[in-house]
Amino acid sequence: xxxxxxxxxxxxxxxxxxxxxxxxxxxxxxxxxxxxxxxxxxxxxxxxxxxxxxxxxxxxxxxxxxxxxxxxxxxxxxxxxxxxxxxxxxxxxxxxxxxxxxxxxxxxxxxxxxxxxxxxxxxxxxxxxxxxxxxxxxxxxxxxxxxxxxxxxxxxxxxxxxxxxxxxxxxxxxxxxxxxxxxxxx
Amino acid sequence: xxxxxxxxxxxxxxxxxxxxxxxxxxxxxxxxxxxxxxxxxxxxxxxxxxxxxxxxxxxxxxxxxxxxxxxxxxx
Numbered sequence: 001x002x003x004x005x006x007x008x009x010x011x012x013x014x015x016x017x018x019x020x021x022x023x024x025x026x027x028x029x030x031x032x033x034x035x036x037x038x039x040x041x042x043x044x045x046x047x048x049x050x051x052x053x054x055x056x057x058x059x060x061x062x063x064x065x066x067x068x069x070x071x072x073x074x075x076x077x078x079x080x081x082x083x084x085x086x087x088x089x090x091x092x093x094x095x096x097x098x099x100x101x102x103x104x105x106x107x108x109x110x111x112x113x114x115x116x117x118x119x120x121x122x123x124x125x126x127x128x129x130x131x132x133x134x135x136x137x138x139x140x141x142x143x144x145x146x147x148x149x150x151x152x153x154x155x156x157x158x159x160x161x162x163x164x165x166x167x168x169x170x171x172x173x174x175x176x177x178x179x180x181x182x183x184x185x186x
Numbered sequence: 187x188x189x190x191x192x193x194x195x196x197x198x199x200x201x202x203x204x205x206x207x208x209x210x211x212x213x214x215x216x217x218x219x220x221x222x223x224x225x226x227x228x229x230x231x232x233x234x235x236x237x238x239x240x241x242x243x244x245x246x247x248x249x250x251x252x253x254x255x256x257x258x259x260x261x
Contacts, residue, residue: 008261012254017244024243034245038253045260122240138247143202145242150204165195172198176229179236 003053006060011041013134015058017141018126019065025119026069036072040065121183128178132171139164140171188212193223201234 016037023033043064051060129137139157142148143164150161159167188196193216199205200213217224245253 008257012245012250012257016250016253020244021240021242030243034249037245038256041253041257042260045257118239118241121236122242125237125240125242126244141244142247144237145244146246150202165198169195169198172201172230172233176233179233 004056005053006044006048006051006057008041008045008048011044011057011061013137014130015061016041018058018123018130019061021119021122021126022062022065023069025122027072032072036065036068039068043068124179124183125175128175128182129171131178132174136167136171136174139167140175143168188216190216190220190223193217193220194226197223197227197230201230 019037019040020033023036024030027033027036040061044061047064055063129140132140135157139153142153142156143150148156150164153159154161154164157164193213196205196209196213200210205213213227217227
């Protein structure tokens with residue numbers, strides 16, 4: 001079995017957006033999601049000596065982030081006093097005994113499933129982006145995710161428009177291949 | 187007639203709404219006779235749809251730099 005090693009210098013470039021996507025899907029707040037990622041990295045550094053190398057670096061960081069998300073909800077619930085569970089009870093005796101079934105998730109509802117699927121898709125795309133060469137990843141992220149104009153990107157990175165489109169083309173081709181392997185054929 | 191390389195770049199520009207009318211006409215004409223570029227064009231549109239579906243977001247370059255500095259201090 002492979003023994004993995006930690007490389008904290010690469011954490012931000014390789015996992016920050018991936019972890020962000022995971023956190024954002026759970027806390028629904030951009031700033032809190034970013035804070036949780038930051039806390040995850042700091043906690044990772046603190047407990048680096050406990051890393052045995054049996055899981056990949058990313059899996060290990062996700063495990064820390066999961067605990068951070070749970071801690072976050074514990075903290076906000078303790079602030080409120082306790083977690084709130086809202087249930088609607090019907091007075092009519094015709095509905096007696098139905099209240100429990102009302103709380104069960106509707107298996108026909110596709111909304112939750114598609115949200116989970118889109119979140120997984122987002123993580124798969126972020127994972128593929130992190131595997132791109134740095135310049136391609138930066139240009140693709142600025143153009144596609146941040147929606148920055150071609151002119152501004154060229155100015156900021158000191159490249160011309162033709163270079164930008166070549167980088168975008170290479171990034172898109174690599175992403176299509178990566179998603180084909182890791183998303184469509186998984 | 188444009189080359190496949192030019193066609194694929196225009197196809198990418200189309201994904202960001204940055205291809206001119208003349209470029210789109212040239213691309214359309216090229217795609218009629220080129221199976222490889224037609225397939226690339228279909229996949230390219232699919233990638234755009236997937237990126238929109240996933241509602242991608244993340245750290246800005248500046249935020250990443252700040253985060254790196256903070257981690258460096260903690261090491």
